[in-house]
Amino acid sequence: MAAPKIIVVGGGLAGLAAVIKIAEAGGSVDLFSIVPVKRSHSVCAQGGINAAKDLKGEGDTTDKHFDDTIYGGDFLANQTPVKAMCEAAPAIIDLLDRMGVPFNRTPEGLLDFRRFGGTLYQRTAFAGATTGQQLLYALDEQVRRYEAEGKVKKFEGWEFLSAVIDSKGQARGITALDLRTMELRSFSADAIILATGGIGAIFGKSTNSVVCTGSAQSALFQQGAYYANGEFIQVHPTCIPGEDKLRLMSESARGEGGRVWVPRNAGEKRPIKQIPESDRFYFLEEWYPKYGNLVPRDVATRAIHKVVYELGLGLDGQPMVYLDLTHIDRATLNRKLEGILEIYEKFVGDDPRDVPMKIFPGMHYTMGGMWVDFNQMTNIPGIFAAGECEYQYHGANRLGANSLVSCIFGGFRSGPIALAYAKSLAAAEGDGGHGAELARQAEMNKRLLNNEGTENPFKLWRELGATMTEHATVIRYNKGLKRADEKIVELLDRFQKVNLADRTQWANTSFAFARQLYNMLELSRAVVQGALLRDESRGAHYKPDFPERNDEKFLKTTKASFTGSIEGPRFEFEEVDTQFIKPRARSYTAK
Amino acid sequence: MANKTVAFEIKRQASPNAPSVWENFELEWRPGMNVISAMMEIAANPVTADGRGTTPITYDSNCLEEICGSCAMRINGKARMACSALVDNLEQPIKVEPLSKFPLVRDLQVDRSVLFENLKAVKAWVPVDGTYALGSGPRVFPQQQEANYPLSNCISCCCCMEVCPQFNDVTNFVGAATIAQVKLFNNHPTGNVFKEDRLRALAGDGGIQECGFAQNCVEACPKQLPLTEAISDMSRDVLIQKAKDFLRG
Numbered sequence: 125m126a127a128p129k130i131i132v133v134g135g136g137l138a139g140l141a142a143v144i145k146i147a148e149a150g151g152s153v154d155l156f157s158i159v160p161v162k163r164s165h166s167v168c169a170q171g172g173i174n175a176a177k178d179l180k181g182e183g184d185t186t187d188k189h190f191d192d193t194i195y196g197g198d199f200l201a202n203q204t205p206v207k208a209m210c211e212a213a214p215a216i217i218d219l220l221d222r223m224g225v226p227f228n229r230t231p232e233g234l235l236d237f238r239r240f241g242g243t244l245y246q247r248t249a250f251a252g253a254t255t256g257q258q259l260l261y262a263l264d265e266q267v268r269r270y271e272a273e274g275k276v277k278k279f280e281g282w283e284f285l286s287a288v289i290d291s292k293g294q295a296r297g298i299t300a301l302d303l304r305t306m307e308l309r310s311f312s313a314d315a316i317i318l319a320t321g322g323i324g325a326i327f328g329k330s331t332n333s334v335v336c337t338g339s340a341q342s343a344l345f346q347q348g349a350y351y352a353n354g355e356f357i358q359v360h361p362t363c364i365p366g367e368d369k370l371r372l373m374s375e376s377a378r379g380e381g382g383r384v385w386v387p388r389n390a391g392e393k394r395p396i397k398q399i400p401e402s403d404r405f406y407f408l409e410e411w412y413p414k415y416g417n418l419v420p421r422d423v424a425t426r427a428i429h430k431v432v433y434e435l436g437l438g439l440d441g442q443p444m445v446y447l448d449l450t451h452i453d454r455a456t457l458n459r460k461l462e463g464i465l466e467i468y469e470k471f472v473g474d475d476p477r478d479v480p481m482k483i484f485p486g487m488h489y490t491m492g493g494m495w496v497d498f499n500q501m502t503n504i505p506g507i508f509a510a511g512e513c514e515y516q517y518h519g520a521n522r523l524g525a526n527s528l529v530s531c532i533f534g535g536f537r538s539g540p541i542a543l544a545y546a547k548s549l550a551a552a553e554g555d556g557g558h559g560a561e562l563a564r565q566a567e568m569n570k571r572l573l574n575n576e577g578t579e580n581p582f583k584l585w586r587e588l589g590a591t592m593t594e595h596a597t598v599i600r601y602n603k604g605l606k607r608a609d610e611k612i613v614e615l616l617d618r619f620q621k622v623n624l625a626d627r628t629q630w631a632n633t634s635f636a637f638a639r640q641l642y643n644m645l646e647l648s649r650a651v652v653q654g655a656l657l658r659d660e661s662r663g664a665h666y667k668p669d670f671p672e673r674n675d676e677k678f679l680k681t682t683k684a685s686f687t688g689s690i691e692g693p694r695f696e697f698e699e700v701d702t703q704f705i706k707p708r709a710r711s712y713t714a715k
Numbered sequence: 716m717a718n719k720t721v722a723f724e725i726k727r728q729a730s731p732n733a734p735s736v737w738e739n740f741e742l743e744w745r746p747g748m749n750v751i752s753a754m755m756e757i758a759a760n761p762v763t764a765d766g767r768g769t770t771p772i773t774y775d776s777n778c779l780e781e782i783c784g785s786c787a788m789r790i791n792g793k794a795r796m797a798c799s800a801l802v803d804n805l806e807q808p809i810k811v812e813p814l815s816k817f818p819l820v821r822d823l824q825v826d827r828s829v830l831f832e833n834l835k836a837v838k839a840w841v842p843v844d845g846t847y848a849l850g851s852g853p854r855v856f857p858q859q860q861e862a863n864y865p866l867s868n869c870i871s872c873c874c875c876m877e878v879c880p881q882f883n884d885v886t887n888f889v890g891a892a893t894i895a896q897v898k899l900f901n902n903h904p905t906g907n908v909f910k911e912d913r914l915r916a917l918a919g920d921g922g923i924q925e926c927g928f929a930q931n932c933v934e935a936c937p938k939q940l941p942l943t944e945a946i947s948d949m950s951r952d953v954l955i956q957k958a959k960d961f962l963r964g
Contacts, residue, residue, distance in 0.1 A: 148846055159775075160831065162871055163783040221852030224841035224903045226864040233854035251864065257782055258867055265840035272835045280828075304820060333777045367745050368752035368798070369779045459861070463868075467780055470799045471747070536846070582759040582771070625761045626770035630730050631821035634758070634771050 127152055128546035130539075131298055131313035133284045133340060135161025137256070137528060138511025139319030140263035141535025142542070147270040151543045154311060155267070156279045156300055158335045162264045165321050165333035166531065169256020170464055171240060171376030172248035173220075173528040175213035179230075179237055184245040186210045193526060194705050196242040196420045197491070197519020198663035199679060200353065202701040205498055205516050209533045216532050217249050223262040226251050228460065238379045238460070242420035242523040242712075253374055253463035259528055279311075283636060284340045287316060287347055287507055288561045294549070295506030296556030299565045303636055306629045308565055310558045314546030317538050318344065318502075318509040319531075323490050326644045326651070327597070328589015330487035331363055331372040341494055341513050342643035345650065349502045350495035350683045351693075352515040354647070355654035358522055358664050359597050361424035362447050363486030364471060370486030371471055373447060374464045375524040377481075378417040380456070382449045384408050384428070385480075386437045396446075396480060407431055413715045422521045422664040423712055425485040429598050432484075439482060448480035487597055489527065491518040491664065492654070495683055500538035506549065508542045510534035515681075520663025572638055577621030581638040584615050584622070588641075588648060596652050600667050605656040609649060609692065616645050649692040650684040657695055658682065675707055719744040722764070722808035723753060725772060727822050739764040739808070750790055750797040750811060751776050774823035781937055784870030787877070788813055788823050794877040796937050797823075814877045827873045833893040837913045841906040853904040866899040866945065868938045875932035875942060887921030891932040894923055895945040901952070914949070914956040923953050 130146050132139045135157035146153050157164065176189040189210040194201060221227060221235065227249050228236040237246040251258035270276045281303050288297040288310055297312040320340040324332025345351045362377065362384075363370040378384070388405045408427055409416045419427070428445055432438035439445060449457060449465075454477050457465060468476045494502050494509040496516055501508050510531070517530040588611075595601075595608035619642055626634045660674035661667050680697035687694050721744050728735040741764040742756050751774075758771035776786040779798040786797040789812040791805055802809065817825035843849075855863075869892055876882045876890035897913045900906035917923045926946050933942045 144846055159777050159783070159785065160828070160871075162831070163777050163785050165778065165783075167783050167870075168778050168780065215848040218848070218851045219843070219846055222841070222843050222849065222905065224900070224906055226855075226860050226867050229855055229857040229860045231857060233856045235851075251867075254782065254868065257870075261867065262841075265834075266843070268831070268835055269838075269840045269842070272838075333783065334779065335777055366752075366779075367747045368749060368755055371780050463782075470781065471749075471801070473801075580759060580761075582755070586759065625768065628729065628770070631773045631824060633773050637758075 128314045128543060128549070129154065129312065130315050130317065130542050130546055131156065131311060132317045132319060133298065134164070134319035134321060134511070134513070136164035136166035136319060136321055136511060137260055137263060137531035138535040139317070140260070140267050141532045142317045142319060142510055142539035143276055144263060144266050144270070145536050145539030146543050147275040149540060149543055151546070153276045154279060154313065155276055156282050156284055156298070158281070158283050158303065160280045161267070161278065162261065164260060165336050166260040167257045168331070168333060168372065169259070169528055170253045170372060170374035171379065172238065172250035172255045172525045173217065173259065174240065174247050174523070174525040175217040175249060175529065176210065176245070176247055177214045177217060177235065177237070179234055180246045182245050184247055186213065188245065189213065189247060191705060192243045193523055194519065195710055196523040197521050198673065198710050199519065199702060199707040200356070200662060200681070200700060201517060201519030202498070203704045204701050207704060209517055209530060212533050213529045216529060220259060220262055223266060225258050225262045228252065238376065239418060240379050240524040241375050241418045241424070242415070244415070248379065248525040250376065250460070253376055253461045256528060259532070284320070284343070285565050285639070286343050286561060287504065288557050289347065289504065290552050290557045293505065295504055296552050297558060299561055301636065304631050306632055306635070308562065308569060310562045312556070312558070314506070314549045315542040316507045317542050318494060318507065318513055319511045319535060320513045322512045323647060324487060325640070326588060326648045327487040327592045328586060329366070329368070329370050329593070331360060331370050337640040337644055338647050339640040339643040342647035344494065344502065344504070344507065345684070346643070346646055346686045347504070348686070349504050349507065350685055351492065351647070351650045352495035352684070353492035353654070353682050354490070354650040354684060355658055355682060356491035356520050356664050357487060357597060357651065358421055358489035358491060359425045359485045360488035361421055361428055361485050362483040363488070364468060364481070365484055365486070366471060371467055372488065373468065373481060373483050375421070377447060377449060377461060377464060380460050381452050382417065382447055384417055384424070384445055384447055386431055386439060386445050390436050405437065412712045415712045419712045420521055420523060422666070425598055426666060428485055443484050444482040445484070446480035447483045449476055450478060450480060485598060487593065489522055491515065491520060491522055492651070499541050500534060501541070501545070506545060508538045510538040520665060572622070573624065573627055573635065575622055575624070577623040579618045579621045579623060580625070581622050581634065581641050584618060585641055585644070588612065588615055588645065592648060592651070596655055598666065600655050600665065601669060602656055602667070605652050608652045609656070612645055612648050612652065613690065619645060646686070653692055654682045654684055654695065673710070679707060721748065721753065721802050724808045724810045726812040727772070728819060730821060731819050738769060744802070748802040750800040750802070750809065751779055751786060753802065772823060773821040782870060784872040787872040787874050789815065794874040794935050796872060799937065814873065816877050816882055817873065827871070830871050830873055830876070830890070830892055833889050834896060837893055837897050837916045838909045839896040839900055841900065841903055842908060843905070855904070859902070863899055863902050865939070865941055866895050869895055869940055870938055872937060874935045874937060878931040878935040880929050880931070881925050881927045886925040888925035889917065889921050889923070891942040891946060894949050895940055895942055898945040898949055911956060914953050915960070917949060918953050918957055923950050926950070
């Protein structure tokens with residue numbers, strides 16, 4: 125029998141972590157990525173990566189990391205995998221350090237740590253304010269080494285379209301599109317790991333990169349995979365609103381002492397520096413004395429919403445509040461936060477070392493994703509998922525700096541498990557379903573290219589983003605969610621009349637985008653309808669009409685499955701594993 | 716009052732062998748607009764300034780916050796990242812062209828894989844023994860970290876290669892980005908084990924000796940990497956390596 129072949133889709137932290145483990149164990153990997161892997165969205169992570177190494181003498185432990193993560197996620201995460209992740213985190217940091225990540229250091233040459241949201245411990249290792257970039261590069265370099273040794277073959281500039289599934293329902297490979305030649309091909313594999321990141325694009329503007337469309341997740345969902353907890357969307361409290369995207373202003377700004385405030389007086393006319401402390405409303409510090417500016421993201425985001433929309437205290441009547449670093453000396457700011465300060469300077473034009481930044485919440489992360497078991501496998505045998513594209517580690521709200529550790533941990537776990545699965549897989553009958561799946565994809569492509577209509581896919585996308593942002597982010601009402609679902613159905617209908625301005629067969633970005641758009645629309649329904657069904661408030665999911673958490677009814681994982689019908693996805697609910705930490709009320713208001 | 720508009724001239728080319736043409740666009744001005752948001756606007760309404768329907772523009776982009784390195788192009792003649800090219804800071808009409816020294820794919824999209832091949836050739840990685848738990852990494856003092864971190868900020872945009880007069884088919888010059896990575900990995904306590912291999916790779920055809928010290932690279936780098944310093948440090952190390960290799964016979 126030939127050596128087992130694994131396909132990894134996505135070259136961010138999770139995908140690269142999986143590739144490294146497989147190559148190290150002697151497996152052979154084909155790595156697919158829309159962009160050169162070094163340009164993956166993980167590069168945007170800024171603030172750091174959590175691990176309870178307790179190098180500050182605070183008595184931090186992996187158990188406390190576990191408890192903070194479960195509590196921060198409002199008890200929705202299954203506890204067994206989260207516990208394993210928190211226990212593995214310190215060794216992951218050591219490994220990254222050995223790979224050459226330029227983490228910030230203490231004077232003695234040890235790893236430095238800072239505090240992040242939702243914890244009272246300095247648990248976050250960091251490389252300036254470009255930690256994701258530095259981590260991604262370290263893994264990219266290790267994969268390049270394996271590539272040079274012939275153990276990894278990269279398919280950069282290829283987009284995953286679907287899984288190839290045999291007559292027994294097992295995965296046998298993928299179909300993919302070469303974004304340059306527009307060639308459609310199928311690739312054989314004994315196991316597939318999906319590591320395709322977030323879904324920011326279904327909200328139009330978000331902090332996510334352009335490739336984070338959720339298209340691959342949606343394609344698998346439409347092929348029968350469960351999509352879990354889709355309604356849990358993280359809106360990051362501090363972003364810079366922009367024309368093309370919302371740019372993240374890292375939580376590390378607050379970790380290093382940044383303070384969020386607005387003038388107490390709505391009509392404040394004095395220049396910022398002349399507003400005395402007594403006339404500044406540090407609302408996070410007043411409302412949450414113990415955690416202050418470092419409450420979890422869902423809490424901070426709702427507080428900013430309240431200040432702007434209920435108290436009418438947004439800056440100059442606009443939806444903005446200050447994030448202030450000006451009390452911290454320039455040398456410290458440059459050493460620890462330079463990367464994000466440069467972003468603000470370049471895109472806004474003000475120096476945040478001198479002037480408080482103006483920020484507002486923006487869609488940032490999906491806690492939900494592909495349903496996977498504790499072995500990272502979806503309900504389609506042979507298809508695994510790791511990183512942001514799966515649902516497993518963050519419950520109803522993710523803590524800052526837990527995403528990088530969950531990506532790497534999930535990748536590290538899925539790689540060897542997928543390899544073991546592949547080794548035990550019996551040979552496929554016939555062509556394993558390749559011919560039929562290729563034909564199905566070719567037909568979809570043909571229909572799209574030849575479609576006669578009047579709809580521009582980029583315009584449809586804007587309408588989707590506006591609807592999702594209005595109804596399915598910080599505050600949710602059932603009426604609005606229903607309206608959003610109706611709007612998506614309308615957009616799905618109008619998609620049938622899409623007319624591509626570009627019908628060429630060479631580097632046709634409109635064509636690739638239109639295929640993503642259809643998948644975005646189908647996945648959006650799982651998000652919106654999941655939110656509609658969950659009549660409670662938990663973590664990032666907040667309904668003013670149902671302001672309390674309801675464990676009796678909703679301490680459950682939402683599992684959506686595709687029906688293809690006009691009614692949309694079908695839902696079922698699964699018990700949450702709470703065997704280690706008993707659910708308790710979640711509040712950050714204590715003194 | 717008529718809405719304020721922004722004028723663009725964008726160089727189009729349907730495929731590597733097709734002729735290139737310039738297309739003009741006039742877009743409604745929006746606050747905070749940059750070259751990428753302008754191209755998104757064109758995709759949603761692909762019509763030229765003279766009212767002719769056209770195709771959305773093909774270009775590379777991803778993060779839109781100048782950290783992924785995708786959207787390098789020539790804007791008003793200057794190699795830079797399109798996402799951070801704010802329209803308000805640019806003279807109009809804003810002329811947008813692809814990088815000129817890399818194989819063209821379509822419109823503003825070029826193939827920059829040469830850099831990733833170069834990184835392979837110089838073994839730009841730290842050869843760890845394995846990914847299992849082997850304890851903590853080497854001690855690194857903050858001064859050393861602060862020296863290495865800027866080199867590790869290279870986003871592989873290739874602007875430094877685009878602006879380098881020596882980066883061409885005649886010299887095969889490897890370019891500043893790769894040389895900076897050699898310095899980074901040679902500085903690392905473990906990466907150092909391949910120091911000699913890396914220096915020898917820089918000593919060959921298209922190696923560091925081709926640098927003409929035009930210093931365009933350091934000016935063009937969007938992440939302000941200390942490129943000229945890296946080149947002079949590595950030139951010195953390459954010379955020392957050559958001398959050592961000569962003496963060893």
